[in-house]
Amino acid sequence: MIAGLTPDEQPLQDLGWFPFPATDSGDGEPGAFMGGVDGYSCFVEAPPECAQFLNFFMQTEYQENYAEAFVTLPANKEAQGVVTDPALQSVLEAYNEAPYVSVWLDTLYGQNVGNALNAGVVEMLAGDGDPQSIVEAVDAAAAME
Structure with a gap:
């Protein structure tokens, strides 16, 4: 998907991923995906x-x-x-x-909340939002359900 967003439509050479850091007080299990x-x-x-x-x-x-x-x-x-x-x-x-x-969270949360989450992340990555605006958009979408 990223390749389609680049000028030459090629994947970014430094594209990778990392696991979310585990915390002592966190639920879940290390290695969960x-x-x-x-x-x-x-x-x-x-x-x-x-x-x-x-x-x-x-x-x-x-x-x-x-x-x-x-x-x-x-x-x-x-x-x-x-x-x-x-x-x-x-x-x-x-x-x-x-x-x-x-x-994925957008799937887990359902269409309204998931779309708000996705749109908020895109806006932040485009420089038009911040983490707080994502939280506010998700809260607003959840309140409508």
């Missing part, structure tokens, strides 16, 4: 075609194609060999060793 590539699901009342599609889509061949086309991580562990980007390989290594994975 936040992400969104580890699964898909169907609504309990979905037609059988939903499960059929997921079974199709999760096949190694299609997961490899998906990961290559979108320069991302496949959900199928057997397809992970196609990941060649060094930044993604580092993420994948930590992801595979994580004791558990929680979905």
Whole structure:
């Protein structure tokens, strides 16, 4: 995604990631991961075609194609060999060793709060906001629910 935002549409050479620092008083478990590539699901009342599609889509061949086309991580562990980007390989290594994975906060919080969170972060990164404005936007969105 970052590559699409750069002038030459190439990934940043120094792009990487780091784990959130653990604290003695923090909940959770060191090594826990936040992400969104580890699964898909169907609504309990979905037609059988939903499960059929997921079974199709999760096949190694299609997961490899998906990961290559979108320069991302496949959900199928057997397809992970196609990941060649060094930044993604580092993420994948930590992801595979994580004791558990929680979905991204914007997903966890739902559409209203999640959109407010995302917009606030983008504004801050663009120089038009700050951490407090993110908190205020998220609080305002949560109050509307």
